[in-house]
Amino acid sequence: MSEIKETCLHPFHTELHARMEEFAGYDMPIVYTTIQAEHLAVRNDVGMFDVSHMGEIEVRGKDALKFVDYIFTNEILSKPFGKVVYGFMLYENGTIVDDLLVYLVNQENVFLVVNASNIAKDYAWIVEQTEGFDVTIVNLSEEYSEVAVQGPNAETKIKEVFGLDLSELSFFTFGRFLINGDEYLISRTGYTGEDGFEIYGSNLDIPFIWEKLHLAGVTPCGLGSRDTLRFEAALPLYGHEISDQISPISAGLKIFVRVEEKSDFIGKGSLLKEIELGSDKKVVGIELNEKAIPRQGYPVFMGDEQVGVITTGYLSISLDKPIAMALIDKKASKKDTQIFVGIRKKMVPGFVRDKKFLKKNYKTN
Amino acid sequence: MSKIVEGLLYSESHEWVKVESEGIVIVGITDYAQSQLGSVVFVDLPEAGTKLQREVEFGAVESVKAASDLISPVSGEIMEINEDLIGEPELVNEDAFSAWMLKVELSKPEELDKLMSAAQYAELIK
Numbered sequence: 001m002s003e004i005k006e007t008c009l010h011p012f013h014t015e016l017h018a019r020m021e022e023f024a025g026y027d028m029p030i031v032y033t034t035i036q037a038e039h040l041a042v043r044n045d046v047g048m049f050d051v052s053h054m055g056e057i058e059v060r061g062k063d064a065l066k067f068v069d070y071i072f073t074n075e076i077l078s079k080p081f082g083k084v085v086y087g088f089m090l091y092e093n094g095t096i097v098d099d100l101l102v103y104l105v106n107q108e109n110v111f112l113v114v115n116a117s118n119i120a121k122d123y124a125w126i127v128e129q130t131e132g133f134d135v136t137i138v139n140l141s142e143e144y145s146e147v148a149v150q151g152p153n154a155e156t157k158i159k160e161v162f163g164l165d166l167s168e169l170s171f172f173t174f175g176r177f178l179i180n181g182d183e184y185l186i187s188r189t190g191y192t193g194e195d196g197f198e199i200y201g202s203n204l205d206i207p208f209i210w211e212k213l214h215l216a217g218v219t220p221c222g223l224g225s226r227d228t229l230r231f232e233a234a235l236p237l238y239g240h241e242i243s244d245q246i247s248p249i250s251a252g253l254k255i256f257v258r259v260e261e262k263s264d265f266i267g268k269g270s271l272l273k274e275i276e277l278g279s280d281k282k283v284v285g286i287e288l289n290e291k292a293i294p295r296q297g298y299p300v301f302m303g304d305e306q307v308g309v310i311t312t313g314y315l316s317i318s319l320d321k322p323i324a325m326a327l328i329d330k331k332a333s334k335k336d337t338q339i340f341v342g343i344r345k346k347m348v349p350g351f352v353r354d355k356k357f358l359k360k361n362y363k364t365n
Numbered sequence: 366m367s368k369i370v371e372g373l374l375y376s377e378s379h380e381w382v383k384v385e386s387e388g389i390v391i392v393g394i395t396d397y398a399q400s401q402l403g404s405v406v407f408v409d410l411p412e413a414g415t416k417l418q419r420e421v422e423f424g425a426v427e428s429v430k431a432a433s434d435l436i437s438p439v440s441g442e443i444m445e446i447n448e449d450l451i452g453e454p455e456l457v458n459e460d461a462f463s464a465w466m467l468k469v470e471l472s473k474p475e476e477l478d479k480l481m482s483a484a485q486y487a488e489l490i491k
Contacts, residue, residue, distance in 0.1 A: 034403065289406065291451070292407070293427050315407055344422070
């Protein structure tokens with residue numbers, strides 16, 4: 001077992017007495033005060049997350065854009081530089097290597113942000129695909145730190161604290177900005193369903209961002225609320241809703257896959273077949289009729305037969321309702337299908353619903 | 366520092382037991398247990414009339430992130446549950462020793478001898 005790593009913001013977490021746990025090889029803050037308070041700070045005001053554990057991989061070289069187009073499910077060739085695009089890298093069989101953000105820097109430079117738990121796997125897989133392309137793959141994960149500033153007041157707060165006006169930075173675009181003489185890459189992206197920004201910088205510079213925002217009253221939020229927030233916005237998490245056992249079609253994420261528009265990408269053939277034949281399984285929303293908490297791994301039944309399993313579930317903080325996402329057999333995936341979730345010794349009744357648990361509050365213009 | 370109340374009996378799975386009268390006890394979870402859980406959002410209790418067995422799970426207390434089993438420190442039959450906890454699970458965090466969960470009629474009163482004293486429990490969570 002390798003040693004547990006610490007992010008450059010670790011001293012702040014211990015000083016705030018955060019509850020720390022190992023996540024993806026890093027000692028990360030789960031919660032500082034309560035998950036509810038941190039969750040609501042992001043929904044109603046502004047919160048910030050240390051997400052320095054996330055992976056940053058740079059694709060450099062003459063074929064950078066062409067190469068990323070080949071390993072990525074979503075459309076990038078027609079998008080302007082400065083755009084961020086969400087999508088997947090797939091195995092030939094259509095299952096998911098990882099979900100990622102693609103930052104289109106220029107023809108010869110594309111910046112990939114991948115899941116912390118998948119950095120080594122992704123890097124090795126990407127390098128394996130480079131044959132025939134003039135590209136160099138550089139894993140910069142150890143060089144970069146990242147703070148996500150999320151919530152309806154994120155833009156105002158950043159302007160107030162740093163004098164930086166991000167009102168012109170539109171949804172899913174990025175730029176390089178100077179703060180206090182240091183350069184940061186900032187995108188209008190996030191993982192909470194709220195407006196907000198992700199700020200990437202060097203391990204030396206990021207503590208300045210965190211400290212100033214903290215002094216200005218931005219609520220530090222741990223990975224606990226990061227999960228409850230992304231869940232309510234029905235954003236998938238690798239290892240839960242998506243994995244190397246499921247395709248983006250079954251996961252209900254077809255809008256990030258351009259099988260018709262793109263000439264080729266790894267896994268396209270398998271997805272075309274799946275679309276033609278229909279998926280056996282689907283990720284759906286589930287709501288329970290009575291108070292109980294459907295958690296990951298709990299079985300889902302239709303009548304006496306197990307038809308699936310919960311991938312993520314909570315007593316939703318914003319909605320105060322027991323809701324979940326579940327991977328279930330196609331025959332039980334229709335809206336309003338009556339199901340039961342096995343919770344300890346009880347069979348708790350519920351129904352299949354859409355995953356639009358909460359309206360997303362993105363600033364899209 | 367977790368609070369411990371003198372005069373109660375304690376289990377290794379962090380439940381407290383208060384002897385109400387001959388053969389009747391009240392059961393809850395300790396302050397230490399609630400502090401480990403974080404904010405309690407749901408308490409899942411069985412119905413009155415349910416038979417309990419010592420060291421067997423009877424319900425769960427759930428935080429946002431996780432469900433923790435409740436383990437019965439005694440054998441017997443549930444006479445009453447604390448309905449207040451269904452609507453206000455946060456009472457467990459506010460005062461774990463007031464937020465009782467079950468009133469139980471013991472079937473094996475001698476089992477009380479197997480539980481710890483406040484001093485022994487303090488040693489356990491030290």
